[in-house]
Amino acid sequence: xxxxxxxxxxxxxxxxxxxxxxxxxxxxxxxxxxxxxxxxxxxxxxxxxxxxxxxxxxxxxxxxxxxxxxxxxxxxxxxxxxxxxxxxxxxxxxxxxxxxxxxxxxxxxxxxxxxxxxxxxxxxxxxxxxxxxxxxxxxxxxxxxxxxxxxxxxxxxxxxxxxxxxxxxxxxxxxxxx
Numbered sequence: 001x002x003x004x005x006x007x008x009x010x011x012x013x014x015x016x017x018x019x020x021x022x023x024x025x026x027x028x029x030x031x032x033x034x035x036x037x038x039x040x041x042x043x044x045x046x047x048x049x050x051x052x053x054x055x056x057x058x059x060x061x062x063x064x065x066x067x068x069x070x071x072x073x074x075x076x077x078x079x080x081x082x083x084x085x086x087x088x089x090x091x092x093x094x095x096x097x098x099x100x101x102x103x104x105x106x107x108x109x110x111x112x113x114x115x116x117x118x119x120x121x122x123x124x125x126x127x128x129x130x131x132x133x134x135x136x137x138x139x140x141x142x143x144x145x146x147x148x149x150x151x152x153x154x155x156x157x158x159x160x161x162x163x164x165x166x167x168x169x170x171x172x173x174x175x176x177x178x
Contacts, residue, residue: 028123065085068109100142132168
C-alpha cells in the first residue's frame, strides 16, 4: 500500500479486492446500466452483498453514463455502495467528461452522506474498454480537482486488480502532486 497525503486527507493505491475493504465507509461499484450483478467489480460486490443489493438497485435503474447512485451495502463490510456507470470507450461520448463525472458524483454522494472514506476500482477500464493510462489520468485529475470541496472524506483508496496498474496510478499521482 502506498499512502499519499493531501490537504484534505490521504489517497491510497492498493492491489486487492474491492469487496474486501472493511475499513472503508463506501465502496464504488463499476455498475452496468441495469445496476445488476453482471461480471467484474459489479459481480464481486453483488456476490458478497447478497440479493438485497440487487433489490435496492432496481428502483434506480437504468443509469446513464456518468451518473451515480448510493445504496446500503448489505452483506459487504461497508456502510454504503456508490454505483457509477462509466462510459464504454469508443461508444459513449464525451468519454473523458463522463468518466470524470463518475468520480465527481461518487465523491459528492459520499460527502452528502458524511462518509469518511471511499474505495474506487479503476472505472471503465475492464469490459468497458477504456485505456488504463488515460482512465487513470482522468480519475486522478478528478480527485485532485474535487479535493478542495471535500470535508468529511479523509481517505480515498484505489483498489486495483494488478500491481502494474497500482504502480501506474502511483506514478500518475506523483506527476499531479510533485
